[in-house]
Amino acid sequence: MPKKKRQILPKEQRRQQLIEATIRCIARDGLGSITMHMVTQEAGLSLGIANLHFKTKDNLLKETLRSVAEEYHGGQIAIMEGHRTAGLADRLASLLAFQLGRGVTQRQKMAVWFAYYGEAGARPVYQKIVSASDRMAALTLESLFTDIIEEGQYKDANPAEIAMGYSALIDGLHLALLVTPREISKRQAKAIARNFLHRAFPRHI
Amino acid sequence: MPKKKRQILPKEQRRQQLIEATIRCIARDGLGSITMHMVTQEAGLSLGIANLHFKTKDNLLKETLRSVAEEYHGGQIAIMEGHRTAGLADRLASLLAFQLGRGVTQRQKMAVWFAYYGEAGARPVYQKIVSASDRMAALTLESLFTDIIEEGQYKDANPAEIAMGYSALIDGLHLALLVTPREISKRQAKAIARNFLHRAFPRHI
DNA sequence: TATGGGAATGAATGATCGTTCATTCTGAGT
DNA sequence: ACTCAGAATGAACGATCATTCATTCCCATA
Secondary structure (H helix, E strand, C coil): CCCCCCCCCCHHHHHHHHHHHHHHHHHHHCCCCCCHHHHHHHCCCCCCHHHHHCCCHHHHHHHHHHHHHHHHHHHHHHHHHHCCCCCHHHHHHHHHHHHCCCCCCCHHHHHHHHHHHHHHCCCHHHHHHHHHHHHHHHHHHHHHHHHHHHHHCCCCCCHHHHHHHHHHHHHHHHHHHHHCCCCCCHHHHHHHHHHHHHHHCCCCC | CCCCCCCCCCHHHHHHHHHHHHHHHHHHHCCCCCCHHHHHHHCCCCCCHHHHHCCCHHHHHHHHHHHHHHHHHHHHHHHHHHCCCCCHHHHHHHHHHHHCCCCCCCHHHHHHHHHHHHHHCCCHHHHHHHHHHHHHHHHHHHHHHHHHHHHHCCCCCCHHHHHHHHHHHHHHHHHHHHHCCCCCCHHHHHHHHHHHHHHHCCCCC
């Protein structure tokens, strides 16, 4: 076994390295049984390093959640706002592909996501971190649906309600993929979500 | 302060008492930071009692999950199978009322539910406990939908897919009610679920 | 009323884990 | 080549917590 050599790297890189190790540890062992020893070992670093870059374990966990939340909601918002050139139907399809695509439905990401949701009821800090980006994503989704309803002349369609329903459905599908992967495939999950959108906006998807 | 008197009670009653205390503690402090001291104190009993009735903390947590899962899925199955006399439309409405009604949407119950889901990715034992009753409930739901599809002559409707979608939607709504209660009311959640069912079975609800 | 089986107690134990900080080591700047 | 600011290390400490078990106490039974 080659002895690993100590290396000095910029702060930002070490922070990212530790956050990624934390994600892997949460996915493998759960948020409840994670230890600093695990995380730093997973990162290939020493115990004390965590104290250097994040003051406490609690802080490391908060920053990890923030990172995952921003990645998810950021990706979502980018699709909805970024491709202003693309048509509404295309944006809808891209959104669905993103939310149930390779990047997001990795066990690792979903496990982290729900590990935090599980503690959110008891830890307002987690709620706060998520709700910041969550609210923004919800508003963007609502605005996309508003445009679609106008373009498609869908009568009696309430964009806020459809957006809440759609978001809930996606969350529920992620949960099913995480907890009972043998009962549902990604293909089925996509079909179900597409069906929901099709019933709401039949002329767009 | 009146000194509490030691009392001897049947095993089953103590077990229930401890499980209920565990549920309250999980809802208040989270599955991650629960201690035996908390639970036994919440139950108004002594530390050692937990070892007497459940061998270990781990076992107490497993039994608590089993209890919550059975209460939820059991209630669901009772509605779908119990009222064989009632019409299909009534059963559908009862199911919805139960799943988003007072009993189930208490913060306490939902918090426990998602606390375990959060750890399920890393703890196969939890998955196993839930999937036992979950699978049964899913099959019963599917069979109800099959009957409704036949009665309503809904063409091209896949009962298994609609059942998975509906279950996911309900889970997602519970999650939203737990994590962002300010963004969604129980009334809205019911409307969203009802809408989903209405689009699938317009002549039944 | 007397008594034994076993339910209930909680101080003590040992293990685990977060955090600290004296020390070592690196590499950019001179 | 030399230097030193500060990045990185990990042994040690103290706090927390699950678990144990010797002891106390209740109450059904006789």
